[in-house]
Amino acid sequence: MxxxxxxxxxxxxxxxxxxxxxxxxxxxxxxxxxxxxxxxxxxxxxxxxxxxxxxxxxKAVKNRLHMDLRPEDQEAEVERLVDMGARPADIGQGDDVPWIVLADPEGNEFCVLGSRSR
The missing domain is CATH 3.10.180.10 (2,3-Dihydroxybiphenyl 1,2-Dioxygenase, domain 1)
Structure with a gap:
């Protein structure tokens, strides 16, 4: 089922x-x-x-489950979310990944992906 x-x-x-x-x-x-x-x-x-x-x-450790958000404009969306109270988060992702990791106001990590290639 x-x-x-x-x-x-x-x-x-x-x-x-x-x-x-x-x-x-x-x-x-x-x-x-x-x-x-x-x-x-x-x-x-x-x-x-x-x-x-x-x-x-x-919250004390990295999330075991997180959301990936895919906006049309990654840079604009990251700016909007940071203006709302999100903050950059380092979970060991490195500098060469196409996504940006942020944390919500209580520290829950999530990713903002780049635009999808057509």
């Missing part, structure tokens, strides 16, 4: 703040907000979702 993934759960010290940051970054909307979780999606009826849940501990 096939299976589809429905959501990715993101541990966060401040789920509401981080969910709003990612909603703005991705152009998503908040579809559910409770005291213990916030869910965002591309649109109200479209899965998959990101679900932000509270944790007390601070």
């Amino acid at each position: 096939p299976v589809r993934w429905e959501k990715i759960v993101v541990d966060a010290q401040d789920p509401a703040r981080l969910a709003r940051w990612w909603a703005e970054a991705l152009g998503y909307v908040i579809v559910n907000e409770q005291s213990d979780e916030v869910e965002i999606r591309r649109s109200r009826d479209e899965l998959p979702a990101l679900l932000f849940t509270p944790v007390k501990d601070v």
Whole structure:
């Protein structure tokens, strides 16, 4: 039987703040907000979702799972995300890779890829 993934759960010290940051970054909307979780999606009826849940501990090591974002203009997107509060992250990627590694406001790494070759 096939299976589809429905959501990715993101541990966060401040789920509401981080969910709003990612909603703005991705152009998503908040579809559910409770005291213990916030869910965002591309649109109200479209899965998959990101679900932000509270944790007390601070992120301490590199993510085992991360998002790759592919914008039309890598440089402009990196600038926009940094202006929103992302910061450059070094996870040992070196200088000769075609992607840029950033971290969200709670330190979760993600990559901003270059434009796709046609």
